[in-house]
Amino acid sequence: MTQQYRITLLPGDGIGPEIMAIAVRVLETIGEKFDLKFEFQEALIGGSAIDATGEPLPAATLETCKQSDAVLLAAIGGYKWDSLPRHLRPETGLLGLRSGLQLFANLRPATILPQLIDASTLKREVVEGVDIMVVRELTGGIYFGQPRGVFTTETGEKRGVNTMAYTESEIDRIGRVAFETAQKRSKRLCSVDKANVLEVSQFWRDRMIALSAEYPDVELSHLYVDNAAMQMVRAPKQFDTIVTSNLFGDILSDAAAMLTGSIGMLPSASLGASNPGVYEPVHGSAPDIAGQDKANPLAQVLSAAMMLRYSFNQSEAATYIEQAVLKVLDQGYRTGDIFSEGKTLVGCQAIGDAIVAAL
Numbered sequence: 001m002t003q004q005y006r007i008t009l010l011p012g013d014g015i016g017p018e019i020m021a022i023a024v025r026v027l028e029t030i031g032e033k034f035d036l037k038f039e040f041q042e043a044l045i046g047g048s049a050i051d052a053t054g055e056p057l058p059a060a061t062l063e064t065c066k067q068s069d070a071v072l073l074a075a076i077g078g079y080k081w082d083s084l085p086r087h088l089r090p091e092t093g094l095l096g097l098r099s100g101l102q103l104f105a106n107l108r109p110a111t112i113l114p115q116l117i118d119a120s121t122l123k124r125e126v127v128e129g130v131d132i133m134v135v136r137e138l139t140g141g142i143y144f145g146q147p148r149g150v151f152t153t154e155t156g157e158k159r160g161v162n163t164m165a166y167t168e169s170e171i172d173r174i175g176r177v178a179f180e181t182a183q184k185r186s187k188r189l190c191s192v193d194k195a196n197v198l199e200v201s202q203f204w205r206d207r208m209i210a211l212s213a214e215y216p217d218v219e220l221s222h223l224y225v226d227n228a229a230m231q232m233v234r235a236p237k238q239f240d241t242i243v244t245s246n247l248f249g250d251i252l253s254d255a256a257a258m259l260t261g262s263i264g265m266l267p268s269a270s271l272g273a274s275n276p277g278v279y280e281p282v283h284g285s286a287p288d289i290a291g292q293d294k295a296n297p298l299a300q301v302l303s304a305a306m307m308l309r310y311s312f313n314q315s316e317a318a319t320y321i322e323q324a325v326l327k328v329l330d331q332g333y334r335t336g337d338i339f340s341e342g343k344t345l346v347g348c349q350a351i352g353d354a355i356v357a358a359l
């Protein structure tokens, strides 16, 4: 019997629409092959939503997302909207989507593909074999803590404030996702915090230690975030699964992405307890190359594969897409961001055509 899935597409801004178009072609092709029927509906988010409706996350978009089985997002933001007040910034739309769907767990895998080792800025022996999963808390911490804002003190001076706060239940639920993720990988979990300075981080560490009693098969370790950043570029192979707070995860996942050669390669999944998951590349909207057919659509395509695996339980179809991406890299096709000597430089469309052909 044909399986049916409703997918909300959020192409967003910059290179978003170009890379989304490739992912849709890939999904349609895989659908025919595996007898899956996708019903796509497109909705507005970010700068393009601001231009069309005056707000970065129109209520209709959140509603459409809630009604679907999964959400595929490309990227948001651009220079044009950078000086708007915070509540009208594209980023606020993305954060509203994450919190509106209660997507507290962000899985960001960073795996180095043998084909791309030479695209990494690090030495071959340092990155060969890297396979890291960053589990980032996504709906709490300093991104959402109160109070926040710029206030005037009693002496009339202005003071900017954000608050890093975590409740026990917020830490425990991301901790459980991380321990379970580590169980399915090589059973090593590193919790990253700043417990030497921050109370919230000491509390985070204490909860991780308490939780570890329930996962005796997982080896738990701890690193301060500054050391973790250094270790990530010094000896990344020591990491398997990393669990960390919203802000630290934002920073470390960019660093982890660069180990793999290009941030243009990394997909991610944002999952909650009940609402549909959101799948998006780790990279941004790259407004500098938008509309020039230079974007790398692979992270978007791999995000679609993650969607098939995590939300639809279609691992075979997901693997099929991942294999097609590897095949295209084996054939030597490269977009500018992953180009190295001796390879064939192609644009977004052409590499998309090659993936569809490989499928």
Ligand code: IPM
Pocket: 091, 094, 095, 250, 282
């Ligand atoms: C990310 C991005 C976002 C974040 C921005 C665009 C709000 O950097 O997904 O990593 O900080 O979470």
Ligand code: MG
Pocket: 250, 251, 254
């Ligand atoms: Mg980021």
